[in-house]
Amino acid sequence: MVYGLSREVRRFADLNELSASAAEDINRLISRVVKLKGRFSLALSGGSTPRLLYRILGTTYQDMIPWDAVHFFWGDERYVPHEDKDSNYRMAREALLDLLTVPAGNIHPIPTTYRKPEDAAESYEKDLRGFFDADGDTFDLVLLGMGKEGHTASLFPESPAVEETDRWTVAVEVNDKPSKRITLTYPVLNRAATVYFLISGPEKAEAIAKVFDSSTYAHSCPAKGVNPPNGSVVWWIDSSIPDF
Numbered sequence: 001m002v003y004g005l006s007r008e009v010r011r012f013a014d015l016n017e018l019s020a021s022a023a024e025d026i027n028r029l030i031s032r033v034v035k036l037k038g039r040f041s042l043a044l045s046g047g048s049t050p051r052l053l054y055r056i057l058g059t060t061y062q063d064m065i066p067w068d069a070v071h072f073f074w075g076d077e078r079y080v081p082h083e084d085k086d087s088n089y090r091m092a093r094e095a096l097l098d099l100l101t102v103p104a105g106n107i108h109p110i111p112t113t114y115r116k117p118e119d120a121a122e123s124y125e126k127d128l129r130g131f132f133d134a135d136g137d138t139f140d141l142v143l144l145g146m147g148k149e150g151h152t153a154s155l156f157p158e159s160p161a162v163e164e165t166d167r168w169t170v171a172v173e174v175n176d177k178p179s180k181r182i183t184l185t186y187p188v189l190n191r192a193a194t195v196y197f198l199i200s201g202p203e204k205a206e207a208i209a210k211v212f213d214s215s216t217y218a219h220s221c222p223a224k225g226v227n228p229p230n231g232s233v234v235w236w237i238d239s240s241i242p243d244f
C-alpha cells in the first residue's frame with residue numbers, strides 16, 4: 001500500500017516476519033548501493049524493536065552482505081557510557097556488530113564522554129558533515145522506531161529539537177529515562193535516500209494514526225516529520241497494530 005506521495009506501508013503478521021523481510025530487503029539495498037558507490041551509510045535505531053532485525057543481519061546475512069563497505073551511524077544515543085545497559089551503541093554492538101568483521105573506522109558511535117552533551121552533539125555533527133557531501137543525499141538508509149506518543153530517534157513532541165532547521169545533531173532532555181540524549185534532527189534525516197520505520201506493538205496504534213492523518217503536525221508527532229522530499233519512507237508494521 002502506498003500512502004500520500006512518499007510514505008509506503010508494508011504489513012506483516014508479526015515482528016518475526018517483519019524482521020526477516022526487512023533483513024532481506026536491506027541485504028538487496030546494501031548490495032545494490034555498494035556496487036554503485038563502493039560504500040553504504042546506515043543509521044541505526046535504538047530501542048527494542050530492531051534487535052531481532054540486527055540479530056538476523058548479523059547471523060543469516062553475516063557472510064552475504066559486504067559489511068566491510070558499510071559505515072554504521074546512530075540516529076540517537078542516550079547520554080550514558082557505551083557499556084551502559086541503556087546505550088544504543090551497546091545494543092547494536094551486542095545484537096549485530098560483534099557478529100561482523102567491520103573496520104573500526106566504519107563504526108561511528110555518538111560520543112558520550114564529553115562533560116557537556118552539547119559538545120558531543122557538535123563533535124558528531126562535524127563527523128557527519130565530514131562524511132557526507134555538502135549537497136545531495138546523506139544516509140543511504142536510516143532505521144527508526146517510534147514511541148507510543150510519536151517520538152522518533154530522540155525527537156519528542158513539542159521539543160525545540162523538532163523546530164531545528166540547521167544543526168544536524170543536538171543535545172536534548174527528554175521525558176524518558178535516560179533523560180539526556182543526543183539526536184539527529186530533520187535537516188540530516190530528511191536528506192536520507194531511504195528511511196525504514198520499524199513498528200510493532202498495539203501501543204503504537206494511536207501515533208501511527210497521527211502520522212497518516214493529514215490534520216496533524218510534526219511538532220505533536222515527530223515521526224511524521226521524517227519524510228525526505230527526495231527519498232523514500234517505508235513503514236514496516238506488524239499486525240498487532242490495527243488498520244488505520
Ligand code: 6PG
Nearest residue numbers: 046047048049145146147152153
Ligand atoms: C531510543 C530510540 C527510540 C526508539 C523508540 C521505540 O533511543 O529509544 O531511538 O526512538 O526507536 O522509543 O522504541 P521500541 O522499539 O523499544 O518500542
